[in-house]
Amino acid sequence: MLLLLDTANLEDIKKGIDLYPIEGVTTNPSIIARENTNFLSRICDIKDTIGSGRMLHVQTVGLKADDIVREGVYLNQLMGDNFYVKIPVIPEGIKAMKVLKSMGVATTATAIFTPQQVVMAARAGASYAAPYINRIDNIIGDGVKVVEDISRIISTHNLDIKVLGASFKNTEQIHKACLAGAHTITAPLDLVETLVNHPLTGASVEKFSIEWESVYGKKLTYDF
Known part of the structure; x- marks a missing residue:
């Protein structure tokens, strides 16, 4: 499973890449608008920040196929x-x-709420499909079940597309989406950070330090 950052904030991207195994960044018009900056300049800055080795998924603003x-x-x-x-x-x-596929341009199908939308996107040539987990939950649906159904359809029919879980609001949604078969998830930095946070982990590290310092003191030294 791959982990992406869903943001256009450069400081969050830098911090995320520094600390965590981030494989890329996703954005959309709403995320860019929150930064209150030039759209194209920000996209270029994100690309420069993450480098060529990481993925960048950027949503178009046009609503007609030609645009x-x-x-x-x-x-x-x-x-x-x-x-x-x-x-x-x-x-x-x-x-x-379909057109971009014929031109060799990779695409990600987004704003997905049903498994059949993924079937259409896969047949049209999309590489990734991004179901909106929390937004599905908000309309009294089951976002994780949608991911599970999508994964089953992909496997059953050998579709050449991967699930990119999006629109998460808590760690439980991410955990369950991973169990349901999401190949990739994208989330804001503050939510990504919760994936490693646990009070018992912090308590364990604190205990290690206290016991070490009680014998060796605070200064760390090695005999080599």
């Missing part, structure tokens, strides 16, 4: 390797996925 394709091609040429054009699974978006 989505035009924007996707431009961003792909600008960003280079490991770039994915995020496209909502609306009819015009499915059409754009």
Whole structure:
């Protein structure tokens, strides 16, 4: 399973990459807008920060296939390797996925709420599918069950697409989505940090330090 950051905040990206095994970044128009900065400049800054070895998934703002394709091609040429054009699974978006696939541009289907949307996206050539876990829960659905159904359909029909779980609000959702078969998850830094936090871990480390210092003192030395 891969771990991505869902953000456009450069400081969060730098911190996340420094501390955790982050494989890339995802953004969307809402996330970019929160930064109150130039869209294109921020995308370029994110790419420079994460480098060519990590993935970058950027959502288009166009709603017509021609506009989505035009924007996707431009961003792909600008960003280079490991770039994915995020496209909502609306009819015009499915059409754009087909066109971009024929042009060799990688895409991520987003704003997914049902397994059948993933089937359509997979057949259209998308590489990743991003179901919105918490948003599904918010409409009295079951986001984790949707991931489970998607994973089963992918396996049963040997579809060439991976599940990128998105829209998480707590660690339990991430945990259950992983168990349900998500290949990748994307979350804000504050939520990623909860994946390693546990009070007993902190208590254990504190106990180690206290017992060490009671014998050896606070200064760490080695005999080599």
